Amino acid sequence: MRQKVRKSFLYLSALLFPVTLNYFSPYVSIDGAFLGIVSGSVIVFGLLFVSALFLGRAWCAWLCPAGGISAFAQTINAKTVPVKRLKYVRYGIFTVWLSILILGFVLAGGIKGVNPLHLTDTGFSVDEPIKYLMYYLVVFTWLGLSFWLGKRGACHAICWMSPFLVAGTWLGQKLHLPQLKIKSDPNLCINCKQCTKVCPMSIMVHEELMQGVISNTDCIRCAECVDACPKSVLRLNIH
Ligand code: SF4
Ligand code: SF4
Ligand code: SF4
Incomplete structure (x- = not known):
């Protein structure tokens, strides 16, 4: 029963991905950074870190839209993945992204404002043809990597959000917070x-x-x- 409820949440979140995509987008965060704007995705990444202090990576199992896509892919390929090797790829991508983000804020002269709806004026992430392209690119990349590598392969290989969750989980454990x-x-x-x-x-x-x-x-x-x-x-x- 618990697993049915959990997967229902995940699949519902995956269905809502066209609405929420921008709030998890590394592109939106970088675009905002070069204008000195803290965008919705930067806020979400911060919230994920805070949630992990107490809930660990429960976000990944219960609510993440890309986690829902991964869970679907696992029904096709449930092979165990080489976690350690993929971690290097993931942290490499994360380091490049974070460096560009920081550079953006530095070049913009620091934080000038906060706009959760940056590049999401309608509140709906996929609201014009070019954004459909981006959406399908993300979804098919996620599916393709997970079909190819195995269980949550894309999560292990390329997720730019998981380092925030890992850091929060680790810090929560070090501080002996209830988790x-x-x-x-x-x-x-x-x-x-x-x-x-x-x-x-x-x-x-x-x-x-x-x-x-x-x-x-x-x-x-x-x-x-x-x-x-x-x-x-x-x-x-x-x-
Ligand atoms: S190996 Fe795992 S599933 Fe089997 S008894 Fe031990 S904890 Fe339970
Ligand atoms: S690893 Fe990333 S994409 Fe996968 S479920 Fe967690 S946050 Fe979502
Ligand atoms: S991720 Fe693995 S170890 Fe953690 S709760 Fe799920 S099945 Fe258990």
């Missing part, structure tokens, strides 16, 4: 590896659970592992 986490009772585990098999983030759950908690910053708090475990070893709770 949504997967806790475990290793003594009950029969090592059937069902949890690892269903994990959409290619985490070796059966190994990580031995520490009593999944502290891996790739964990998106989807609770697939919890619901698949035959021995109730795992729990999704705020700790």
Whole structure:
């Protein structure tokens, strides 16, 4: 039941992507930066960071539109992905994007204003033909990479939002803030590896659970592992 509800949220969010695309757009954030404007996407990236302090990467599992596209792609290719190698690509892209963003604000002479609707005057992101092109480019890139690489392949390889979520999750853990986490009772585990098999983030759950908690910053708090475990070893709770 929990997984049906979660996936319903994800697919609904994916259907609304033509409305919300600009609020996650690296292009919109850079365009705004060169004008000294804090755009909607910069605000959203900041909110994702703050949410991760307490909820970890639950955004990825429950609400992200691109996560919904990834979840659909996983029904076609559920292969485990080489997480570590893809991380280098993702952080490379993120570093270039962040550098350009900062450069934009510097060249603009600092922050001159805040406009959540920058390049989204109607409130609807995809509202003219050229934006349809951009929308389909994003969707087909996401689908293509995930079909090719496997489970949430595009999330691992190119997501420019996940570093904010990873940083928030990591900081929340370091500050010992109450955070949504997967806790475990290793003594009950029969090592059937069902949890690892269903994990959409290619985490070796059966190994990580031995520490009593999944502290891996790739964990998106989807609770697939919890619901698949035959021995109730795992729990999704705020700790
Ligand atoms: S990794 Fe990025 S695209 Fe994937 S679900 Fe998380 S925020 Fe969305
Ligand atoms: S599914 Fe449960 S019993 Fe099986 S390895 Fe994972 S935690 Fe252990
Ligand atoms: S470890 Fe469990 S909660 Fe975390 S991503 Fe994997 S299946 Fe989801």
